[in-house]
Amino acid sequence: MPPTSARADAQRARVLAASVEIFGTRGYRATSMNEIAAGVGLSKPTLYHYFRNKEELLVRIYSDVLDESLRMAQETVDAAATPFDGLHDLLVSRVVHTCENRELLKICFEEEDELRPDLSEELIVRRRLFEDVAVSALRRHLDEHPEVRLAMAPKVFVNMCLGAVNWTYKWYRPTGPRTAAELGREMADALLAVLVPPA
Structure with missing residues (x-):
């Protein structure tokens, strides 16, 4: 079942918050999408549903x-x-x-x-x-x-x-x-x- 708009927005907000924390600690270039997925508790394919890269x-x-x-x-x-x-x-x-x-x-x-x-x-x-x-x-x-x-x-x-x-x-x-x-x-x-x- 695809996420509702409200659920998707909430998930994107979680991903953005985790990205800010990880980018701030490790730097943008040193951070991988795997780390961001792990930081927000998503699988990598699920993460790509919200952000392509x-x-x-x-x-x-x-x-x-x-x-x-x-x-x-x-x-x-x-x-x-x-x-x-x-x-x-x-x-x-x-x-x-x-x-x-x-x-x-x-x-x-x-x-x-x-x-x-x-x-x-x-x-x-x-x-x-x-x-x-x-x-x-x-x-x-x-x-x-x-x-x-x-x-x-x-x-x-x-x-x-x-x-x-x-x-x-x-x-x-x-x-x-x-x-x-x-x-x-x-x-x-x-x-x-x-x-x-x-x-």
Whole structure:
């Protein structure tokens, strides 16, 4: 009896979760489909019913992360009282998300070269949609405060900020003195200080 849609979706979610754990531990290239099947308690033929190969798994992981990131970014910016608050809240949320999903983000940041160029380009386009949410908020802030001067283009500034907050997956420790939210607020305050209009 073939799995129902709900059962199939639940099984795919289990496979993806196991893949994230195994890719994060062993690396994408060193992981086999046999290991993933064993990790989720499926036979290899059954696993191929849900995902045809490792690359499809990796693409799905990237796609899910990008979709969720874009949704969170748009909701965060839309809910903020001002464009500055939206950009600030967005950076805080990225720190929290990155610190709470370090294994997942490690794969996204370190395994991208394993994708075929055509698939990689598609994901880059989707990543730019996320960046555009932040760039749009920044430009609205600058339009409202012409007295604020940036020493670089808005897109460069946004990518500098995103690079800083994304890198927390490398060094954040949950046992440290700050929660992810506290760290996020400190980082956002520091990165965006140059955008605060002079008194």
